[in-house]
Amino acid sequence: MPPAELLDLRPPPALDGDESLFLDFDGTLVELAGAPDAIVVDDALRDLLIRLGERLDGRVAIVSGRSVEQLDAFLGDALAGVAVVGSHGAETRAAGGALVVPDRPDALAAAERALVDHFADRGGVVIERKSLGVAVHYRHQPEAEAEANDLVARYAGRAGLVAQPGKMMAELRLGGADKGSAIAALLQQPPFAAGRPVFLGDDVTDEDGFRAVAAAGGAGVLVGEARATAATHRLDGVAAVRRWLAAAA
Numbered sequence: 001m002p003p004a005e006l007l008d009l010r011p012p013p014a015l016d017g018d019e020s021l022f023l024d025f026d027g028t029l030v031e032l033a034g035a036p037d038a039i040v041v042d043d044a045l046r047d048l049l050i051r052l053g054e055r056l057d058g059r060v061a062i063v064s065g066r067s068v069e070q071l072d073a074f075l076g077d078a079l080a081g082v083a084v085v086g087s088h089g090a091e092t093r094a095a096g097g098a099l100v101v102p103d104r105p106d107a108l109a110a111a112e113r114a115l116v117d118h119f120a121d122r123g124g125v126v127i128e129r130k131s132l133g134v135a136v137h138y139r140h141q142p143e144a145e146a147e148a149n150d151l152v153a154r155y156a157g158r159a160g161l162v163a164q165p166g167k168m169m170a171e172l173r174l175g176g177a178d179k180g181s182a183i184a185a186l187l188q189q190p191p192f193a194a195g196r197p198v199f200l201g202d203d204v205t206d207e208d209g210f211r212a213v214a215a216a217g218g219a220g221v222l223v224g225e226a227r228a229t230a231a232t233h234r235l236d237g238v239a240a241v242r243r244w245l246a247a248a249a
């Protein structure tokens, strides 16, 4: 049972249509799976995103650790009316706009080669190559956690790269931005500036987003089990998120 101070996070009130809505992807809109490519993205989610974009006059953004390219592959045309922030805040695309993405540092390629070589004989460890990062997934080999973190830490600090922990993964990603800075930037611009910010997320990378919406007078919604968090509300999991969103769409 979690400590008493963690029990006071209530579910968020129903959306009333004046919000700017920021949504994490893995673990928030889709259930976690055994590997990055194994998630199930259903048409109901695509329809939901389209309806939410219409209901909130375009004030909906996906804010993910995935690259925008990966999110496009999963969600396709459902993102036409939605802003997309990828790579933990480093990439941004306004709805219908062009993708703004920094150059991929050469040091990332070297780190990726080293990680692939290091774990080459470990079938249970998946190396995920991303536009601005590389992640070591040890979900099927939890004993590799310390090793993965140590290797990622070895490359962090080079060429602006930082270590990003996540659920059963250690990632090396481009620094200089995070989910919080990306949300804060969107809140300075139309259409997001017109809405009260609400951000839903499940992982440690989402804590920057919770702090950003709190600083802007909005609400953070932790998805999953209670833990120490900057969020102000909590929903139990993906199914609860989908029900809460569908009630407003």
Ligand SMILES: O=P(O)(O)OC[C@H]1O[C@H](O[C@H]2O[C@H](CO)[C@@H](O)[C@H](O)[C@H]2O)[C@H](O)[C@@H](O)[C@@H]1O
Binding pocket: 024, 025, 026, 027, 028, 031, 032, 033, 034, 035, 036, 037, 038, 039, 063, 064, 065, 066, 128, 130, 135, 137, 139, 166, 167, 168, 169, 171, 203, 205
């Ligand atoms: O910010 P998010 O949208 O939540 O993305 C965070 C990371 O999500 C993915 O990894 C996680 O989901 C995988 C599929 O369910 C799971 O196997 C893994 O253990 C999780 O950490 C994605 O692969 C990463 O690139 C994202 O950074």
